[in-house]
Amino acid sequence: MQKRKKGNAGFIAGCVITGMMLTLTVIGFFYTPYDPEAMSAADKLAGISPRHIMGCDNFGRDIFSRVLKGAQTTLIVAGGTVLIGTVFGVLIGAFTGYFGGIVDEALMRVMDALFAFPSLLLALVFVSLFNSGTYQVILALGIAFIPSFSRIVRSEYLRCRNLDYVKSARLAGASHLRIMFVHILPNIYTVLLSSIMIGFNNAVLAEAGLTYLGIGVQPPDASLGEMLSNAQTYLFSAPWYAFGPGITMVLLILGFSLMADGLKH
Amino acid sequence: MRYAGKKLISVLATLLIVSFLVFLAFAVIPGDAAVSKLGTQATPERIAALRAEMGLDRPFFVRYGNWLLSALKGDFGKSYSYGESVSALIGQKLPITLALSVLSFLIMIVCAIPLGIYTAKHEGGALDRIIMVVNQVVMAVPPFFSGIMITYVFGLLLKWFQPGSFVSYTVNLGRFLHYLLFPAVAIALPKIAMTVKLLRSSLIQEAKKDYVRTAYSKGNRTNGVLYRHVLKNAMIPVITFLAMTFTDMIAGSVIMEQVFSVAGIGRLLISSISSRDYPVVEAVIVLLALIVVLVNLAADVLCRALDPRIRH
Numbered sequence A: 001m002q003k004r005k006k007g008n009a010g011f012i013a014g015c016v017i018t019g020m021m022l023t024l025t026v027i028g029f030f031y032t033p034y035d036p037e038a039m040s041a042a043d044k045l046a047g048i049s050p051r052h053i054m055g056c057d058n059f060g061r062d063i064f065s066r067v068l069k070g071a072q073t074t075l076i077v078a079g080g081t082v083l084i085g086t087v088f089g090v091l092i093g094a095f096t097g098y099f100g101g102i103v104d105e106a107l108m109r110v111m112d113a114l115f116a117f118p119s120l121l122l123a124l125v126f127v128s129l130f131n132s133g134t135y136q137v138i139l140a141l142g143i144a145f146i147p148s149f150s151r152i153v154r155s156e157y158l159r160c161r162n163l164d165y166v167k168s169a170r171l172a173g174a175s176h177l178r179i180m181f182v183h184i185l186p187n188i189y190t191v192l193l194s195s196i197m198i199g200f201n202n203a204v205l206a207e208a209g210l211t212y213l214g215i216g217v218q219p220p221d222a223s224l225g226e227m228l229s230n231a232q233t234y235l236f237s238a239p240w241y242a243f244g245p246g247i248t249m250v251l252l253i254l255g256f257s258l259m260a261d262g263l264k265h
Numbered sequence B: 001m002r003y004a005g006k007k008l009i010s011v012l013a014t015l016l017i018v019s020f021l022v023f024l025a026f027a028v029i030p031g032d033a034a035v036s037k038l039g040t041q042a043t044p045e046r047i048a049a050l051r052a053e054m055g056l057d058r059p060f061f062v063r064y065g066n067w068l069l070s071a072l073k074g075d076f077g078k079s080y081s082y083g084e085s086v087s088a089l090i091g092q093k094l095p096i097t098l099a100l101s102v103l104s105f106l107i108m109i110v111c112a113i114p115l116g117i118y119t120a121k122h123e124g125g126a127l128d129r130i131i132m133v134v135n136q137v138v139m140a141v142p143p144f145f146s147g148i149m150i151t152y153v154f155g156l157l158l159k160w161f162q163p164g165s166f167v168s169y170t171v172n173l174g175r176f177l178h179y180l181l182f183p184a185v186a187i188a189l190p191k192i193a194m195t196v197k198l199l200r201s202s203l204i205q206e207a208k209k210d211y212v213r214t215a216y217s218k219g220n221r222t223n224g225v226l227y228r229h230v231l232k233n234a235m236i237p238v239i240t241f242l243a244m245t246f247t248d249m250i251a252g253s254v255i256m257e258q259v260f261s262v263a264g265i266g267r268l269l270i271s272s273i274s275s276r277d278y279p280v281v282e283a284v285i286v287l288l289a290l291i292v293v294l295v296n297l298a299a300d301v302l303c304r305a306l307d308p309r310i311r312h
Helices: A002-030 A063-099 A101-115 A119-130 A134-160 A164-171 A176-187 A189-212 A224-233 A240-264 B002-028 B033-038 B044-054 B060-072 B086-121 B126-139 B143-157 B173-207 B210-217 B222-259 B265-274 B278-306
Strands: none
Touching: A002 A063, A002 A240, A063 A101, A063 A134, A063 A176, A063 A189, A063 A224, A063 A240, A101 A134, A101 B002, A119 A134, A119 A189, A119 B002, A119 B222, A119 B265, A119 B278, A134 A176, A134 A189, A164 A176, A176 A189, A189 A224, A189 A240, A189 B143, A189 B222, A224 A240, A224 B143, A240 B126, A240 B143, B002 B060, B002 B278, B060 B278, B086 B126, B086 B173, B086 B222, B086 B265, B086 B278, B126 B173, B143 B173, B143 B222, B173 B222, B210 B222, B222 B265, B222 B278, B265 B278
C-alpha cells in the first residue's frame, strides 16, 4: 500500500515538473523576456541578476530567452522522433507479433541487429547519411528508434493474440486489421505510453548529444545541446552559461521519467 | 554444442547484416567520395580517373564483396583524409576508447552492486529513500552535462586534473589513467543509478519467492540467504542489463571523448563523419558492432552458466 502511494507521489511530481516545463516552452512561442538573438556588448557574459535570471552568453544574449527557444527545438525534435518511432514501431510490431511466421523471423533478425546498436550510434550513422539540420535529425533519430518500439509492441501483440477477448472478437467475425488496431491496441496503451515517455527522454538526450557534437541541429536554430557546447568554452569565466541549459534539460528529462515510472505502478 | 553453433551463426549473420547495411547506406547517399576529395573545381577526367583508382566505378556488389574479403583479412582500406591505412588508425585509437569504457564499467560495478544490495536490504529505510531520490535525479542528467560539471568542479575549481591535457597511454600510462578517471566517472554516473534501481527491484522481487522462505526455515541467516540464494537469481536480469550498459558506455564515450578531448575512436568517428571519410566510418561502425555482439554473447553465456533453467 505504501509503495503505491510512493509511486503516485513520483507520478504527481513528474506531472508538475513536466507541466511547468511545457507551459514555459509554450509561453516561449509568444513571449521571451528579451529577443533571443539580440546581442549586447555591455552584457557580455553578465552573471545571474534580476534582469537576466540565467545570465548572458558570450554575445550578451539573454540565456533564459535562448533556453526557452532551445527547449522548443528540443521538444519538436523529440516529439517528431517519438512520432516516427511509434507509428512505424506499432505497425511493424503489430503485424509481426500478430501474424508471426517467416516475415516476423526475418524482420526481427534485422531489428535485433539494429537494436544491438546504441541508438546514439545509429543516429550518428543516419545523420552522416542525411546531413545535419533539424528535420534531418528528426528523421535520423526517428529511424533509429523504430527497432526498440517495434520490439516492445511485438512482444505485447505476441502475448495478446491468443487471449480470450481476441478469440471471441475473431469468432464474432472481426477482421484481422480491426482486431489489431481496435481491440488489441487500446489494451496495450499503458505499455506503449510508458515506452513513449522513455523514448521521449532518450530522444531529448540523443538530440542534445548530436547537437553537442556539432552534427545535430544547426545554428541559427537555438538548441540546448549547442548552448552547452558553447558554454564549455567559457566554463571558467562564466559557469552559469552551462547551468541554465543544463538544468533545464535535467528537469525536462526528470519530469518524463517520473511520469513513466508512475505509469508502470 | 548445438547452442554454440547456433550462436556463432547468429553472431556472423548480425555482423554481415550490419556491414551490408552500412556499406549500402554509404553507397546510395548523394555526394561522391572522389568529388569531395578533389573538390568541385576538378575536371571530369581527373574525377573519373580517381573514381577508377578508388574502385568507385565498379558495380555495388563487386565493391561490397571486395571490401568484405579484405575486411576479413583485417584490411579496411585507406582513409581519405589521413592517407593512413584504416586499420592502423583504429589500432591507435581503439585501446583508448576501450580503456575508457572498461574503466567506467569497473567504477559502475564497484559502486552500483553494493548500493543495490544495501538499498534492497534496507527497503523503506531513510538512507534507501534518499538514495532512490538521488538516483532518480542522477538518471535525468545528460552525460555530457555531468561531464561539463565534473570538468568545472574537479578541473577548474579543485584542480584535480587539467582539462584538455590528455596524454596517450604510449606516453605516460599513469597520467593517461588519471585523466581518464574523470570522463569515466561522468559516463558511469547515470549507469550506476540505473543499475542500483534495477538490482534493488530485482532483489526485492526475488526475496518474496517461496524458496527464500524455505532457505530461512532451514536455519540460514539473512546474509546467507541473500548472498547464496537471492543474489544469484536476481543477477540474471542484471547481467543482461549490464551487457547493454557496456555497449551504451562505448556510445557514451563517443560524447565524453569530445567533452574531455580524449583522442579515441569516438573523436575519430565524429571527425570522419564530418569530413565524409567513409572507409573510416564503415570500419569503425563494423568494429563497434563486433564489440556489441561479443559483449551480448558473453552475457548470454554467463546467464546460462548461472541459471540451468535457461539451458533447457
